[in-house]
Amino acid sequence: MNREVAWRLFASEYNDANLEAEGGGERPPSYIVTPLGARVNRVFVVGVITDVENVGTDGQPMWRARVSDPSGTFHVYAGQYQPEAAAALSKLKPPVFGAVVGKSRIYSPQPGTTYTSIRPETVKAVDESVRDFWILEACRSLRKRLDAMGEAQRMDPLTKEGLVKIGVKAAIADGIVQAVNHYGKVDLSRYTAMLAEGLRYLLPEYREPAGTGEAAPETPTTAKDERSTEPDETETKVLEVIATLDKDGKGAAWEGILEAATSKGVSKDALEESINALLDKGLIYEPILGRMKKI
Amino acid sequence: MREELAPHVHDITRALGNKVSEQEIERELSSYLNVYRVSLDTAKRSIVKKHGGNPATLAIGVNKTLRELLPGEQSVNLLVRIVSVNEKDVTVEGSTKRILYGILGDPSTTIPFTAWEPLPVPLAKGDVVRVQNAYTKEYRGQVQVNFGIRTAVGKAAADALPEFKPAAGQPYVGKPTPVRVVDLREGASNVAVTARILSVERREVEVDGAPKAVFSGVLADETGKSQFSAWKDFDLKGEEVVRIEGAYVKSWRGIPQISFDERATITRLKADLLPPAERLNVSPRMWIEDLADRGGGADVTVRGILIDLREGSGLVNRCPECRRVLRKGACRLHGEVKGEPDLRVKAVLDDGSGALTAVFDRELTEALLDKSLDACISAAKEAMSTDVVRDELADILVAQPIEARGNVTSDDYGLMMIVDSAKILKVDVQSEAREMLESLEGSA
Numbered sequence: 001m002n003r004e005v006a007w008r009l010f011a012s013e014y015n016d017a018n019l020e021a022e023g024g025g026e027r028p029p030s031y032i033v034t035p036l037g038a039r040v041n042r043v044f045v046v047g048v049i050t051d052v053e054n055v056g057t058d059g060q061p062m063w064r065a066r067v068s069d070p071s072g073t074f075h076v077y078a079g080q081y082q083p084e085a086a087a088a089l090s091k092l093k094p095p096v097f098g099a100v101v102g103k104s105r106i107y108s109p110q111p112g113t114t115y116t117s118i119r120p121e122t123v124k125a126v127d128e129s130v131r132d133f134w135i136l137e138a139c140r141s142l143r144k145r146l147d148a149m150g151e152a153q154r155m156d157p158l159t160k161e162g163l164v165k166i167g168v169k170a171a172i173a174d175g176i177v178q179a180v181n182h183y184g185k186v187d188l189s190r191y192t193a194m195l196a197e198g199l200r201y202l203l204p205e206y207r208e209p210a211g212t213g214e215a216a217p218e219t220p221t222t223a224k225d226e227r228s229t230e231p232d233e234t235e236t237k238v239l240e241v242i243a244t245l246d247k248d249g250k251g252a253a254w255e256g257i258l259e260a261a262t263s264k265g266v267s268k269d270a271l272e273e274s275i276n277a278l279l280d281k282g283l284i285y286e287p288i289l290g291r292m293k294k295i
Numbered sequence: 296m297r298e299e300l301a302p303h304v305h306d307i308t309r310a311l312g313n314k315v316s317e318q319e320i321e322r323e324l325s326s327y328l329n330v331y332r333v334s335l336d337t338a339k340r341s342i343v344k345k346h347g348g349n350p351a352t353l354a355i356g357v358n359k360t361l362r363e364l365l366p367g368e369q370s371v372n373l374l375v376r377i378v379s380v381n382e383k384d385v386t387v388e389g390s391t392k393r394i395l396y397g398i399l400g401d402p403s404t405t406i407p408f409t410a411w412e413p414l415p416v417p418l419a420k421g422d423v424v425r426v427q428n429a430y431t432k433e434y435r436g437q438v439q440v441n442f443g444i445r446t447a448v449g450k451a452a453a454d455a456l457p458e459f460k461p462a463a464g465q466p467y468v469g470k471p472t473p474v475r476v477v478d479l480r481e482g483a484s485n486v487a488v489t490a491r492i493l494s495v496e497r498r499e500v501e502v503d504g505a506p507k508a509v510f511s512g513v514l515a516d517e518t519g520k521s522q523f524s525a526w527k528d529f530d531l532k533g534e535e536v537v538r539i540e541g542a543y544v545k546s547w548r549g550i551p552q553i554s555f556d557e558r559a560t561i562t563r564l565k566a567d568l569l570p571p572a573e574r575l576n577v578s579p580r581m582w583i584e585d586l587a588d589r590g591g592g593a594d595v596t597v598r599g600i601l602i603d604l605r606e607g608s609g610l611v612n613r614c615p616e617c618r619r620v621l622r623k624g625a626c627r628l629h630g631e632v633k634g635e636p637d638l639r640v641k642a643v644l645d646d647g648s649g650a651l652t653a654v655f656d657r658e659l660t661e662a663l664l665d666k667s668l669d670a671c672i673s674a675a676k677e678a679m680s681t682d683v684v685r686d687e688l689a690d691i692l693v694a695q696p697i698e699a700r701g702n703v704t705s706d707d708y709g710l711m712m713i714v715d716s717a718k719i720l721k722v723d724v725q726s727e728a729r730e731m732l733e734s735l736e737g738s739a
Contacts, residue, residue, distance in 0.1 A: 002587055002709045003643065003650040006602055044602055044645065046694065099694035101602045122603055126694050132724045133696050139731060141647055169584060169648075196735055202728040 004029060006044035006101055008138040012071035012194055013038070015286065018114040019182045020106050032104040032116060035186040036145040037152075037176035040104045043118055045074055046126060046134035049098040050282035051295075052089050063089040065123075067100060070135060070201040071194050072279050072286070075117040076100055085120035092125060095282075099126045099134075113288055132202055139198045145172070146191055152176050153185055197276075231283060237264055238274045242284060242292045251291030300324060306355040307339055311348040336368055351445075356428050362403035362545075364440065366433030373426040373440070375399040376456055380418045383629060396628070399440060401456060405501075407434075410442040416450055423451045433706055471540045477518035479551050480590070484543040488553060490514040490521075491569045493576050495531045513593070514553070515575035522547070522593050526556035536569050538562040550591045550704055578700050583649030583710065591705040597712065598720055599646030599699075601653070601692045608640045609685035610671050638668050640688055644699060644712065651710035653699055659714060663691060696720040 017034040023041075031039040047069040056062030056079065063086050065076040078086035085102070092098060102120035109115075148168045155162055158180055163173035179186075200206035231239055241260045245252035261271045275292065278284045287293050304321045311320075320342065327338035335357045340350040356372040364371065380397035395410040395418065408429075410418075418424065427447040429440050442448060471487035479486070495512035510525040512533075524547075525531060540562070542555035569575065578596045586592055607620050612634025614626035621634045640655040640663070661667055664687060666674075675681045701715040 005583075005647065005649050006600075006645045008647050044600065044647075122693060124689075124693050129724075130694055130696070133720075133722055136722070136724050136727055137647055139728070143731065143735070171584070192735070196732060199728045199732040199735070202724055203732070204725070 004041040006042045007038055007040045008044055008134060008141050009034065009038055009040065010071040010138050010142065010194060010198065011045075011047070011067075011069050011074045013142065013191065014040070014043070014074065014104075015072055015116050017106070017116055018108075019178065021178060030104075031175075032106050033175055033178050033182065035179055035183045036142070036149050036191060037172065037179035038141075038145060039171070039175035039178070042101065042103055042121075043074075044099070044101050044134075045069065045118070046097065046099045046131045047074065048131075048282075049092055049094050049096050051094050052092055054090070061086065061090070065089050065092070065094075065098075065100075066282065066285065067098060068280055068282060069138070070198050070280065071276070073282075074100070075115070076102065076120050076123075077105075077117050078120050078123070082120055085123045088123040089120070092123070097126050097128055097131045099124045099130060115288075135198055135202055139195055142191065142195050142198070145176075146188060146195065148172060148176055149179075149186070150188060152180055153188070231278060231281065232274075234266055234270055235274045235278055235283075237261070237266060238271060239278060239283060239294060243294050246293055251287045251293035254290045254292070257292060300328075302355055303335065303339060303357075306353055307342055309354070310343050310350070310352045311346050315346055334365075336370060340369065354428075360403040361399060361401045361406045361440075364406065364431050364438050366431055366438050368431040370428045370430065370445075371426075371440075373399070373401070373429060374451065374456055375401045375424060375426065377418050377420055377422045377424065378405055379420055385628070385630075406438055406440055408440040408442065410446075410448075412442065412444050412446070414442070414448050416448065418448075421453075423453050423456045425449050425451045425455075471542075475518040476514070476516045476521050476553075477589075479521055479544050479553060486542050486544065486553075487538065487540040488514075488516070488542060489536070489538045489564065489568070490516045491536045491572060491575055492531050492533055493520070493572050494533055495525075513576075515572075516569060517575070519579060519592070520575070520594055522550065522552040524552065524554045525559075526554065527559075529559075529561045531561075534566070534572055536564045536566055538564055546590075550593050550702055551589075552593070583644075583646050583651055585648075586651070586703050586710055587649050587705070591703045591710065593702050594700065594715075595703055596698060596700045597644060597646060597651070597703075598696070599644045599650075600694060600696050601642045602645045602650075602694070603643040604685065604689050604693060605641040605643065605652065608642065609638065609688055610668075610675050610681040611637055611639060613637050636668065636672055638664075638671060638684070640692070642692060644697070649710075651703065651712050652708075653701075653712045653714050653717075655714045655717065659717060660688070663717075664688065696722065 013034050013036060017032045019033040021031045021033050021039065023029045023031060029041045031041050033039050045067055047067040050066045050068055052063060052065045054061045055064045060080060062077060062079040067074040067076055078089050100118060100120050101122040102118040105117045105119050107115045107117065148163065151166055152158055152163060158177060160173045160177050163176060164170055238261060241257055241264070242252045245256045245260060258268060258271060279286070282295060284292050284294050304317055304324060307320050307324070308315060308317050323342050324338055327333055327341065328335065339353055343350045343353060353370060356370040358372045361373065361375065378398040378400040380395055382393060382395055384391050384393050397408060398405050399408045426442065428445045429442055431438050431440055469485065471485045474483065474486045474488055476488065476490060491514060493513045493515055495510055498509050498511055499506050500509050508528060510528060510531055512523060513520055514523050539555055539559055541559040542553050544551050545554050578594045580596045580598065581592060583597060583599065586595065612621045613619065614621060614629050614632050615635055616629050616632070617626065619626050619628065624634065625631045638657045638660040640660050642653050643650055644653040655663065657668060671684045674683050697717055698720045699712060699714045699717040701712045703710055703712045
């Protein structure tokens with residue numbers, strides 16, 4: 001009996017998942033299958049813990065933490081059954097680089113709506129080099145799945161054996177077949193862009209100059225946090241759009257944001273970039289897939 | 296051959312209530328043994344099961360030498376000498392029970408044993424005994440013999456077991472199969488390997504009180520390295536390239552290793568047939584998923600992240616007799632003993648493809664902590680808890696990328712690496728990211 005491997009994968013791929021699968025055996029482990037075919041039971045993520053909050057009661061605390069990576073945000077929940085992780089979370093002072101090992105969770109309050117989260121086993125504050133190494137590993141892992149999924153999409157009929165024949169590991173091939181059966185033909189360009197984004201994040205030559213001049217001097221940047229947490233001009237516009245459209249408190253729908261932003265002269269590309277940046281900076285989050293909400 | 300099998304054919308037909316003819320059983324048994332080449336024990340059990348019988352009713356175990364034993368045998372017969380025997384009390388399901396444990400020996404090797412039920416005869420060191428229906432288990436990569444409720448033990452004459460005889464297996468039939476070192480798998484026999492001897496040393500082992508020389512070391516080809524044991528003096532020398540025909544593969548402490556004896560032939564080959572020793576002697580970097588497929592490996596290097604410290608890390612107490620780590624002051628085998636303090640780390644090393652348990656000994660742990668065992672003991676005394684040592688280790692190690700080198704063994708609980716050397720991994724993240732980005736943009 002081998003221990004479940006800890007997947008390194010970006011928040012955006014993880015949060016895109018809405019397929020739950022069961023393994024075999026006496027106490028079958030549960031997996032979340034992502035659109036690229038990662039069969040995730042355990043994850044290892046390193047990112048910026050942007051906030052930690054007790055969403056339970058004082059008597060029965062439930063600590064929620066947001067961990068952001070270059071692609072999006074992981075939601076981490078630790079309650080009474082994760083005493084060590086809960087204690088570690090409660091002591092963290094965000095923002096801080098944090099490593100989380102935990103089990104994948106998927107929650108579906110109603111059909112068509114799913115939330116993914118992490119139930120942590122271990123939480124630890126780390127330094128930036130550990131985070132950077134994690135991004136590199138997550139990129140490698142993503143690259144492998146992109147390549148395998150690319151092959152899978154060209155394969156007709158798609159079989160696990162066919163994938164194994166071209167050198168895909170059996171465990172990965174399984175997940176890919178499940179993913180294709182459930183999600184159909186996913187748009188790989190989106191994930192390729194995510195991979196490139198992740199890699200550029202590590203490279204100083206792609207790093208945008210922080211802030212827009214006026215905000216920069218006031219930003220209390222620590223030595224390690226070189227990126228501004230203040231929104232730039234476009235981001236401020238997008239933030240306003242999201243706040244205005246979020247009438248029922250459930251967040252603003254993507255179509256509406258796109259329409260309103262276009263009318264304000266923000267292109268689709270710039271909008272996507274801004275939304276990513278805002279997610280990164282912890283100024284908005286995605287309560288439901290495709291909806292944005294101001295924090 | 297047929298004569299030897301006759302009692303077993305009879306045993307099978309009897310276990311099946313004589314429902315199937317002896318000819319039929321004999322034909323099937325011969326097919327299992329000669330065509331499918333499974334062990335006699337497996338063959339017998341499979342045939343009984345296939346015809347709807349209960350394999351537990353088989354009465355005649357298979358005679359084996361200790362060296363032939365594999366983990367998980369259900370019914371073996373042994374003729375062995377008691378090398379040592381001790382008594383102890385254990386608690387089984389709440390009640391105390393006296394069991395025997397010790398070491399059995401025959402001319403092939405020695406193996407630990409445990410007798411879980413009272414025996415009809417007292418056992419003493421030096422006794423030769425005939426054991427029927429014993430079973431085997433694996434513990435820490437080593438085969439152990441167990442005497443259970445179905446096991447019969449009887450004394451035999453002291454000269455029933457030759458005082459000393461070099462290990463003589465059954466002669467091989469047919470031509471040896473050529474195998475690359477990376478493809479060596481537990482249980483393979485009559486294989487041929489072409490390899491360079493990287494190191495060899497003579498060890499004296501004791502078999503039934505008589506000294507016996509074993510020549511063990513490491514050999515390698517382009518695909519990998521393996522430990523070896525030669526049970527005969529072939530005058531092997533470091534650096535030479537040899538072809539070994541008629542070797543077998545047996546796991547020793549959970550790692551498949553190549554063994555050969557007087558049945559093997561050694562041919563010396565030209566020294567430039569394989570790359571030089573320093574090229575072959577590198578520790579190959581491996582993914583954990585591949586190690587899991589292979590069932591472990593000798594002297595491999597793994598890069599991954601220590602994602603968790605396991606229980607029993609830090610300052611521990613060991614049993615003075617068997618070196619097991621004590622839990623709540625008691626040893627699993629020897630009960631309450633005065634423990635000897637030690638330092639170790641048992642951590643989960645995960646490389647994204649799989650996970651293994653990495654064990655760091657005292658020396659490595661002291662280096663990681665930059666603190667001696669004595670300093671840890673006084674720190675724990677001061678804090679009135681050993682947790683301080685564990686917490687400090689967790690602080691240093693958890694989430695840390697490391698490169699670890701050592702032997703990886705495999706058993707029911709997964710993979711375990713006994714770490715020889717380890718270092719915190721420093722990766723040039725930027726240059727690797729740049730390279731991947733370029734290849735990505737190049738292929739787009």
